[in-house]
Amino acid sequence: MNTFNDIKELVFALNRESKLISEMFSKRKSIDYKLSDAIELVDNDENRIDFLIQRSVIRENGRILELDDHFLEFFEQVLDVNEEINLSYIDENIKNIKENIEYFLNENNESKRYTYLRFIKKTFRKMGIITLRSVIDLRRNIENTFKNEANYKNKQLKLENLDEKRTFVTNLIGQTLALINEEEVTFFNRALDEELKRIIIELKHQLGECSHNLIEIEKQIIDYLNQIKHQGKFLEKLRKLKYLKDHFTIEAETDIKQVLSNKNPVIFESRLTEPLNISIDFLRENEKAFEAIKRIAKNYKDRKLFKPKLADKISNEYLENSIEEEIMINLEEVRNRFIATSDHLFNFILNYDFLKEVNFNERVTIFCQIISQYEQELIIKDEFQITNGIEYAMVIPK
Amino acid sequence: MITKYTSEIFDVLRKGQFICSNSPNEQIQTLYKVLEDDKTFEDLYEYFYQINYILEQGNEYFYFSRTEKNVDLDRKLEKAFGWIDILDFFKTFDAAFDVGFRFSPSEIGNQLKNNADLKTKLDNLKKISADKKNHSDRIQKIIDKLEKDNFITLENEISETYKVLTSFNYLKEIITTINIPEEIDNEIPE
Numbered sequence: 001m002n003t004f005n006d007i008k009e010l011v012f013a014l015n016r017e018s019k020l021i022s023e024m025f026s027k028r029k030s031i032d033y034k035l036s037d038a039i040e041l042v043d044n045d046e047n048r049i050d051f052l053i054q055r056s057v058i059r060e061n062g063r064i065l066e067l068d069d070h071f072l073e074f075f076e077q078v079l080d081v082n083e084e085i086n087l088s089y090i091d092e093n094i095k096n097i098k099e100n101i102e103y104f105l106n107e108n109n110e111s112k113r114y115t116y117l118r119f120i121k122k123t124f125r126k127m128g129i130i131t132l133r134s135v136i137d138l139r140r141n142i143e144n145t146f147k148n149e150a151n152y153k154n155k156q157l158k159l160e161n162l163d164e165k166r167t168f169v170t171n172l173i174g175q176t177l178a179l180i181n182e183e184e185v186t187f188f189n190r191a192l193d194e195e196l197k198r199i200i201i202e203l204k205h206q207l208g209e210c211s212h213n214l215i216e217i218e219k220q221i222i223d224y225l226n227q228i229k230h231q232g233k234f235l236e237k238l239r240k241l242k243y244l245k246d247h248f249t250i251e252a253e254t255d256i257k258q259v260l261s262n263k264n265p266v267i268f269e270s271r272l273t274e275p276l277n278i279s280i281d282f283l284r285e286n287e288k289a290f291e292a293i294k295r296i297a298k299n300y301k302d303r304k305l306f307k308p309k310l311a312d313k314i315s316n317e318y319l320e321n322s323i324e325e326e327i328m329i330n331l332e333e334v335r336n337r338f339i340a341t342s343d344h345l346f347n348f349i350l351n352y353d354f355l356k357e358v359n360f361n362e363r364v365t366i367f368c369q370i371i372s373q374y375e376q377e378l379i380i381k382d383e384f385q386i387t388n389g390i391e392y393a394m395v396i397p398k
Numbered sequence: 399m400i401t402k403y404t405s406e407i408f409d410v411l412r413k414g415q416f417i418c419s420n421s422p423n424e425q426i427q428t429l430y431k432v433l434e435d436d437k438t439f440e441d442l443y444e445y446f447y448q449i450n451y452i453l454e455q456g457n458e459y460f461y462f463s464r465t466e467k468n469v470d471l472d473r474k475l476e477k478a479f480g481w482i483d484i485l486d487f488f489k490t491f492d493a494a495f496d497v498g499f500r501f502s503p504s505e506i507g508n509q510l511k512n513n514a515d516l517k518t519k520l521d522n523l524k525k526i527s528a529d530k531k532n533h534s535d536r537i538q539k540i541i542d543k544l545e546k547d548n549f550i551t552l553e554n555e556i557s558e559t560y561k562v563l564t565s566f567n568y569l570k571e572i573i574t575t576i577n578i579p580e581e582i583d584n585e586i587p588e
Binding site: 238241245255263264266269270 | 461462463465468479485486496574578579582
């Protein structure tokens with residue numbers, strides 16, 4: 001494997017391919033970076049990609065390129081965008097410091113002691129920064145997970161894991177402080193170095209800040225976890241109720257009836273329109289009401305008036321004169337004729353020519369009618385005769 | 399006349415609506431602030447109690463209930479069942495559907511294309527949107543129903559963004575209050 005010969009060469013190479021590398025870095029999470037896309041960014045010179053591959057800056061996997069883990073990690077750390085929180089660093093640093101303190105105490109050679117001291121100082125300085133950065137990362141990761149993770153179970157698990165990391169960082173801070181304050185008192189007494197003191201003060205300050213942040217993070221995580229738990233529980237409950245409802249057993253198997261009958265909110269009521277009548281005094285006295293009436297009346301103005309339906313014309317047929325003849329018996333005439341004879345009435349009527357067919361019964365009726373109408377002008381005797389089984393009195397004119 | 403808003407408060411609540419703290423409607427917000435005052439709340443409680451309305455305070459919302467039962471149980475059950483169905487639909491659309499959540503009908507429409515579960519649920523909601531044929535009309539109908547009950551409201555007409563109001567807590571409370579006995583609980587598949 002080829003490596004870069006010196007920093008200059010490395011920086012120069014990175015600078016030359018900055019376009020490609022920055023593009024690959026920004027897309028590291030979203031897409032698999034294709035070789036064909038990469039070639040366009042290096043002016044179609046495949047050799048330049050080969051050069052990077054040889055120097056292990058990028059790796060080729062099939063036709064897909066990715067940044068080498070070393071570089072990826074380096075960029076992420078330097079740019080403060082790493083999502084993984086690697087706590088092994090802090091742990092390792094504590095071990096390193098402990099070892100070097102021991103070497104320092106055992107060593108008599110001044111220059112060697114100085115080397116150890118320098119290493120210890122460097123590590124302490126690094127620890128403060130690393131711890132602070134992990135805390136910031138932790139916080140960002142928690143927020144991201146809570147807001148962006150779609151899968152509920154994973155969200156919960158991830159947050160729980162981040163919470164574990166938080167405990168771990170807290171422990172490490174405790175260990176570091178214990179190391180400074182209690183465990184290596186002899187070392188700090190012996191190593192009389194101004195810079196070390198300054199570094200330690202700075203470190204304590206940073207660790208204090210971290211502790212405060214961690215407390216806040218703990219609060220946040222508990223809150224988030226509770227929210228998830230609550231929402232998850234609610235969702236589960238809803239699904240169960242829906243299941244029971246779809247199987248028509250919800251009324252029988254839950255207390256939904258009881259719950260609902262205990263509540264009487266207005267929302268359950270159907271909305272009633274209020275059939276309130278307008279105050280007549282208001283209509284009479286208020287100017288606005290009068291205007292409203294006029295306005296509304298306008299709408300009715302152009303309405304068609306109700307026209308009564310006309311009957312059809314009476315046909316001329318009905319208006320023509322038509323004559324119907326019927327022969328009526330004129331009792332007056334019959335009487336006049338009778339008075340001029342000497343016959344008695346019954347016989348006269350029986351033989352009278354009425355110009356139409358008149359049967360015996362009708363003639364008897366006419367006899368009775370004349371007697372009752374003109375009684376004054378006739379003499380009704382006490383003699384009786386019988387014709388056709390009818391007994392009648394003798395009637396003669398006066 | 400306890401405050402100058404008494405009649406406005408009555409008009410809103412009498413219709414079975416809620417006065418929510420996160421309503422985009424400025425009038426409702428004013429009313430919420432008025433009711434938030436403990437003293438005013440107590441006075442109005444007494445005032446409305448005289449005419450058989452009970453002023454109730456929930457988690458960030460106010461509503462009316464009654465002393466006596468004016469609605470038969472069947473109607474309540476029917477309404478509650480409707481809510482369960484709709485809630486299930488929206489929770490399938492987005493598990494984060496909760497107070498303050500914003501959405502637009504087109505987002506639901508988009509998800510229908512790649513969420514078979516959601517589509518089945520929409521099909522099962524035929525009772526609500528029986529007369530509508532196409533998806534977007536039916537989604538709108540379901541949204542309208544929830545809006546009519548005052549659990550969501552149109553926040554932005556131009557982008558058609560709806561917002562879930564705090565009255566949604568009321569729905570959640572009902573769901574949470576219903577108790578499923580343990581032996582039944584165990585029979586329900588995951």
